[in-house]
Amino acid sequence: xxEFIAYLIAGIATGAIYxxxxxxxxxxxxxxxxxxxxxxxxxxxxxxxxLLAVKLFGLPLWAGGLLGIAVFLLIFGAGxxxxxxxxxxxxxxxxxxxATMALSIIMKEGAKDGFSAEAQNxxxxxxxxxxxxxxxxxxxxxxxIILVAFAAIxxxxxxxxxxxxxxxxxxxxxxxxxxxxxxxxxxRMVLLTFLLNAALAVVASLLISPIYLxxxxxxxxxxxxxxxxxxxxxxxxxxxxxxxxxxxGVADSLAAAYISTQYRLAVPLVLLVAIILVKPEGLMGRxxxxxx
Amino acid sequence: MSAPAVQNSAAxxxxxxxxxxxxxxxxxxxxxxxxxxxxxxxxGTYVLSLWLVMSIGVxxxxxxxxxxxxxSLAQAAFMGLGAYAAAILTTRYGVSWYxxxxxxxxxxxxxxxxxxxxxxxxxxxYLAFVTLAFSTLIWLLIRNEQxxxxxxxxxxxxxxxxxxxxxxxxxxxxxxxxxxxxxILSLKLWWLVRSPWGRAxxxxxxxxxxxxxxxxxxxxxxxxxxAIGSAYGxxxxxxxxxxxxxxxxxxxSLSQSLFxxxxxxxxxxGYLFGPFVGAxxxxxLPEWLRxxxxxxLIIFATIVLALLVICPQGVCGLxxxxxxxxxxxxxxxx
Numbered sequence: 001x002x003e004f005i006a007y008l009i010a011g012i013a014t015g016a017i018y019x020x021x022x023x024x025x026x027x028x029x030x031x032x033x034x035x036x037x038x039x040x041x042x043x044x045x046x047x048x049x050x051l052l053a054v055k056l057f058g059l060p061l062w063a064g065g066l067l068g069i070a071v072f073l074l075i076f077g078a079g080x081x082x083x084x085x086x087x088x089x090x091x092x093x094x095x096x097x098x099a100t101m102a103l104s105i106i107m108k109e110g111a112k113d114g115f116s117a118e119a120q121n122x123x124x125x126x127x128x129x130x131x132x133x134x135x136x137x138x139x140x141x142x143x144x145i146i147l148v149a150f151a152a153i154x155x156x157x158x159x160x161x162x163x164x165x166x167x168x169x170x171x172x173x174x175x176x177x178x179x180x181x182x183x184x185x186x187x188r189m190v191l192l193t194f195l196l197n198a199a200l201a202v203v204a205s206l207l208i209s210p211i212y213l214x215x216x217x218x219x220x221x222x223x224x225x226x227x228x229x230x231x232x233x234x235x236x237x238x239x240x241x242x243x244x245x246x247x248x249g250v251a252d253s254l255a256a257a258y259i260s261t262q263y264r265l266a267v268p269l270v271l272l273v274a275i276i277l278v279k280p281e282g283l284m285g286r287x288x289x290x291x292x
Numbered sequence: 293m294s295a296p297a298v299q300n301s302a303a304x305x306x307x308x309x310x311x312x313x314x315x316x317x318x319x320x321x322x323x324x325x326x327x328x329x330x331x332x333x334x335x336g337t338y339v340l341s342l343w344l345v346m347s348i349g350v351x352x353x354x355x356x357x358x359x360x361x362x363x364s365l366a367q368a369a370f371m372g373l374g375a376y377a378a379a380i381l382t383t384r385y386g387v388s389w390y391x392x393x394x395x396x397x398x399x400x401x402x403x404x405x406x407x408x409x410x411x412x413x414x415x416x417x418y419l420a421f422v423t424l425a426f427s428t429l430i431w432l433l434i435r436n437e438q439x440x441x442x443x444x445x446x447x448x449x450x451x452x453x454x455x456x457x458x459x460x461x462x463x464x465x466x467x468x469x470x471x472x473x474x475x476i477l478s479l480k481l482w483w484l485v486r487s488p489w490g491r492a493x494x495x496x497x498x499x500x501x502x503x504x505x506x507x508x509x510x511x512x513x514x515x516x517x518x519a520i521g522s523a524y525g526x527x528x529x530x531x532x533x534x535x536x537x538x539x540x541x542x543x544x545s546l547s548q549s550l551f552x553x554x555x556x557x558x559x560x561x562g563y564l565f566g567p568f569v570g571a572x573x574x575x576x577l578p579e580w581l582r583x584x585x586x587x588x589l590i591i592f593a594t595i596v597l598a599l600l601v602i603c604p605q606g607v608c609g610l611x612x613x614x615x616x617x618x619x620x621x622x623x624x625x626x
Contacts, residue, residue, distance in 0.1 A: 105590070224424070265428060
């Protein structure tokens with residue numbers, strides 16, 4: 001039982017990180033029909049950029065962190081929208097999705113060639129100690145991840161639902177034409193969504209990199225799981241992405257512990273196929289009307 | 293009075309002539325490639341053959357993406373299925389390569405149907421998600437089931453087939469064999485695309501709603517396009533195995549599937565010759581970019597990204613656009 005709780009907590013922790021990535025994914029999908037296949041690389045890169053800034057300029061960690069995050073937000077928040085999404089969106093969903101695949105290759109190979117092909121240590125912000133909870137030894141780091149991730153998601157929910165700016169953003173996502181008529185600066189709102197997506201990726205990156213180290217290939221699994229989380233939860237729901245992320249994280253952790261480490265990756269995939277077959281709109285999703 | 297008559301007689305002739313151009317280009321290209329590797333050495337010949345084998349895989353994906361408008365993220369996994377099926381059947385069970393080739397095609401066709409049926413039942417872009425999952429699952433199977441696939445050590449000593457008693461062990465002989473197989477497969481596809489089937493595929497891509505209202509059973513046609521495309525992946529894989537003579541899981545990963553998809557787009561999706569151009573960029577370009585080392589992937593992806601932004605129809609679309617512009621210019625001058 002104690003063992004089970006430990007695996008459960010670990011699963012929720014990684015799941016919360018997948019949820020962060022999945023939420024960014026759905027936000028971007030909602031406002032601009034972008035299926036971002038580079039989402040995993042978005043989570044991989046901030047940690048790499050921070051370490052790179054520290055290495056190149058000899059900065060202290062906090063300054064390198066700020067620089068890395070600023071550069072990331074600029075290029076992969078604003079730049080991604082202006083350079084890749086804006087010129088592509090008129091060609092339709094598919095070419096844009098393929099463009100993000102190309103982007104993911106560029107990011108991955110760029111991190112490998114520009115930074116390192118080896119996994120690098122990333123400093124943890126909380127002590128890596130174990131504490132005893134109900135007889136189970138639980139890593140303090142996992143608890144911190146859960147805390148930070150949920151705080152970030154709570155903050156986001158408050159922003160989207162409780163502030164004027166957030167509501168404008170939501171209106172843009174739901175119906176851009178009407179939003180424009182109501183005087184909402186739609187373009188600026190879309191840009192804001194991309195910045196939020198990048199910011200969520202930064203948070204996820206800072207949380208996951210101390211555990212999985214900073215490595216160019218990390219994005220593959222994170223991206224796949226975030227993607228699955230978004231679909232399982234419901235493609236058009238922030239709430240769904242959260243549920244999907246936690247579910248995938250827990251399923252993965254328990255599968256690794258009790259089924260097979262070799263096939264741990266298969267369990268979320270099977271979950272994905274099952275959801276597509278049984279409830280294609282996702283666990284929390286609404287049915288989308290067919291567009292003619 | 294004579295002007296409209298000339299126009300009328302010219303109009304129906306043009307499509308017929310254009311088709312012949314495509315056919316002639318295919319046959320001519322095969323003839324050039326038959327003799328091309330003379331004096332190129334073993335490695336150059338190998339790269340040429342690899343280009344053609346990849347082209348077959350990309351061709352299949354082009355049918356799925358370019359003609360039926362579906363994205364499959366599992367073409368490399370289908371190639372893997374074909375390659376492992378051919379390798380296991382020929383090395384372990386002594387099955388002739390030709391039978392293994394046919395079986396690989398059948399296997400991947402069946403798997404395509406099985407995979408596509410539930411996915412397309414839902415909504416079109418779910419095929420991308422299902423194939424994404426499938427591609428990772430296949431990779432896991434190949435890597436983990438050592439008793440069957442040799443795991444990370446792969447399968448080595450895969451024999452090259454005979455051709456009516458002629459041994460194809462040499463690089464040049466096998467290259468010519470690949471040329472013939474590629475020609476047959478691309479002719480088959482050329483025929484398919486201009487048959488009523490192919491017209492239905494194109495109708496699907498252009499406007500699925502209208503196609504459905506014209507009585508085309510869109511789901512069946514989409515499913516068939518995907519299954520046939522997957523079978524081409526299987527064919528490519530079963531040629532790949534004897535070409536390289538050694539297979540391991542790495543060339544059949546998810547990222548390779550994405551890479552193949554990028555090749556389709558780079559060459560020009562929906563163009564008969566797009567796959568050859570795309571595979572040229574994906575397979576031969578790295579050889580030219582040797583000096584850049586591992587940067588070639590970045591260069592390739594950047595080219596694709598730039599192409600997508602400037603001209604989503606790929607290199608073939610770019611050529612077509614340039615050709616039209618040129619014709620308009622000369623027409624205006626006259």
